[in-house]
Amino acid sequence: MNHEKFMKEALKEAEKGDAPFGAVIVSPSGKIVSRGHDNVITSNDPSAHAELTAIRKLCKKAKKRDFQNYSCYSTSEPCVMCMAACLKAKINNFYYGAPMEKSASLQIRAKYTAGKFRKFKVNLIGDILKKECSEQREKLLR
Protein backbone atom coordinates (compact mmCIF):
# COMPACT_ATOMS: atom_id res chain seq x y z
CA MET A 1 0.00 0.00 0.00
CA ASN A 2 1.21 3.47 -0.80
CA HIS A 3 0.50 5.24 2.49
CA GLU A 4 1.66 8.67 1.33
CA LYS A 5 -0.54 8.56 -1.78
CA PHE A 6 -3.63 7.88 0.32
CA MET A 7 -2.68 10.45 2.95
CA LYS A 8 -2.39 13.07 0.22
CA GLU A 9 -5.98 12.26 -0.74
CA ALA A 10 -7.02 12.71 2.91
CA LEU A 11 -5.22 16.09 2.92
CA LYS A 12 -7.22 17.17 -0.15
CA GLU A 13 -10.40 16.15 1.64
CA ALA A 14 -9.41 18.21 4.71
CA GLU A 15 -9.33 21.36 2.55
CA LYS A 16 -13.11 21.02 2.01
CA GLY A 17 -14.18 20.80 5.64
CA ASP A 18 -15.41 23.15 8.34
CA ALA A 19 -12.25 22.23 10.25
CA PRO A 20 -8.95 20.90 8.82
CA PHE A 21 -9.56 17.18 9.07
CA GLY A 22 -9.87 14.71 6.21
CA ALA A 23 -10.12 10.96 5.83
CA VAL A 24 -10.31 8.31 3.13
CA ILE A 25 -11.17 4.63 3.40
CA VAL A 26 -9.30 2.18 1.20
CA SER A 27 -10.50 -1.30 0.20
CA PRO A 28 -8.29 -4.41 0.53
CA SER A 29 -7.55 -4.12 -3.21
CA GLY A 30 -6.21 -0.59 -2.75
CA LYS A 31 -9.13 1.46 -4.05
CA ILE A 32 -10.46 4.57 -2.28
CA VAL A 33 -14.06 3.64 -1.51
CA SER A 34 -15.08 6.57 0.70
CA ARG A 35 -13.99 10.08 1.60
CA GLY A 36 -14.93 12.37 4.44
CA HIS A 37 -14.21 15.79 5.86
CA ASP A 38 -15.30 17.63 8.97
CA ASN A 39 -18.91 18.81 8.66
CA VAL A 40 -19.68 19.69 12.27
CA ILE A 41 -20.72 23.32 11.67
CA THR A 42 -22.39 22.94 8.26
CA SER A 43 -24.51 19.99 9.33
CA ASN A 44 -25.03 21.04 12.97
CA ASP A 45 -23.78 17.59 13.92
CA PRO A 46 -21.12 17.35 16.63
CA SER A 47 -20.31 13.83 15.45
CA ALA A 48 -19.65 14.79 11.82
CA HIS A 49 -15.90 14.27 12.03
CA ALA A 50 -13.98 13.30 8.86
CA GLU A 51 -13.56 9.62 9.76
CA LEU A 52 -17.15 9.18 10.92
CA THR A 53 -18.46 10.92 7.80
CA ALA A 54 -16.39 8.56 5.60
CA ILE A 55 -17.60 5.49 7.52
CA ARG A 56 -21.26 6.57 7.34
CA LYS A 57 -21.03 7.15 3.59
CA LEU A 58 -19.36 3.78 3.04
CA CYS A 59 -21.91 1.86 5.14
CA LYS A 60 -24.76 3.51 3.27
CA LYS A 61 -23.19 2.86 -0.15
CA ALA A 62 -22.09 -0.73 0.54
CA LYS A 63 -25.19 -1.55 2.62
CA LYS A 64 -23.06 -3.29 5.25
CA ARG A 65 -21.20 -2.41 8.44
CA ASP A 66 -18.26 -4.83 8.46
CA PHE A 67 -15.13 -3.69 6.67
CA GLN A 68 -12.45 -6.18 7.65
CA ASN A 69 -9.14 -5.65 5.87
CA TYR A 70 -10.05 -2.08 4.93
CA SER A 71 -7.84 0.85 5.87
CA CYS A 72 -8.66 4.34 7.07
CA TYR A 73 -6.28 7.23 6.42
CA SER A 74 -6.85 10.35 8.48
CA THR A 75 -4.88 13.58 8.52
CA SER A 76 -5.08 13.65 12.30
CA GLU A 77 -4.88 11.12 15.10
CA PRO A 78 -8.49 10.01 15.61
CA CYS A 79 -10.54 11.10 18.59
CA VAL A 80 -12.01 8.44 20.86
CA MET A 81 -15.37 8.58 19.02
CA CYS A 82 -13.84 8.03 15.57
CA MET A 83 -11.45 5.33 16.77
CA ALA A 84 -14.39 3.50 18.34
CA ALA A 85 -16.40 3.81 15.10
CA CYS A 86 -13.52 2.29 13.11
CA LEU A 87 -13.28 -0.57 15.59
CA LYS A 88 -17.03 -1.19 15.39
CA ALA A 89 -16.78 -1.19 11.58
CA LYS A 90 -13.87 -3.66 11.92
CA ILE A 91 -11.54 -1.49 9.87
CA ASN A 92 -8.24 -3.28 10.49
CA ASN A 93 -5.76 -0.59 9.58
CA PHE A 94 -5.70 3.00 10.72
CA TYR A 95 -3.06 5.41 9.46
CA TYR A 96 -2.89 9.00 10.64
CA GLY A 97 -0.72 12.02 9.98
CA ALA A 98 -0.58 14.59 12.76
CA PRO A 99 -0.69 13.58 16.42
CA MET A 100 -3.59 14.97 18.47
CA GLU A 101 -1.49 17.36 20.55
CA LYS A 102 -2.79 20.90 20.11
CA SER A 103 -6.07 19.62 18.66
CA ALA A 104 -9.32 20.49 20.40
CA SER A 105 -10.20 16.81 20.65
CA LEU A 106 -10.56 14.81 23.84
CA GLN A 107 -6.98 14.04 24.76
CA ILE A 108 -7.40 10.28 24.83
CA ARG A 109 -4.70 8.80 22.65
CA ALA A 110 -5.81 6.54 19.79
CA LYS A 111 -3.43 3.77 20.85
CA TYR A 112 -5.22 3.62 24.21
CA THR A 113 -8.67 3.36 22.62
CA ALA A 114 -7.46 0.93 19.93
CA GLY A 115 -6.23 -1.49 22.58
CA LYS A 116 -9.48 -1.51 24.55
CA PHE A 117 -11.68 -3.46 22.18
CA ARG A 118 -11.76 -7.03 23.38
CA LYS A 119 -12.60 -8.90 20.21
CA PHE A 120 -10.83 -6.85 17.59
CA LYS A 121 -7.36 -5.46 17.10
CA VAL A 122 -6.46 -2.60 14.85
CA ASN A 123 -3.12 -1.89 13.25
CA LEU A 124 -2.55 1.75 14.22
CA ILE A 125 0.28 3.69 12.62
CA GLY A 126 0.91 7.41 12.96
CA ASP A 127 3.25 9.99 11.46
CA ILE A 128 2.34 9.36 7.80
CA LEU A 129 3.17 12.73 6.17
CA LYS A 130 3.23 14.11 9.72
CA LYS A 131 4.81 17.45 8.75
CA GLU A 132 2.32 18.14 5.93
CA CYS A 133 -0.67 17.11 8.05
CA SER A 134 0.47 19.17 11.06
CA GLU A 135 1.18 22.24 8.92
CA GLN A 136 -2.17 22.02 7.16
CA ARG A 137 -4.00 21.74 10.49
CA GLU A 138 -2.13 24.74 11.87
CA LYS A 139 -2.76 26.79 8.72
CA LEU A 140 -6.47 26.04 8.51
CA LEU A 141 -7.14 26.40 12.24
CA ARG A 142 -6.01 30.03 12.25
Ligand SMILES: [Zn+2]
Ligand atom coordinates in the same frame (compact mmCIF):
# COMPACT_ATOMS: atom_id res chain seq x y z
ZN1 LIG B 1 -13.27 12.23 15.62
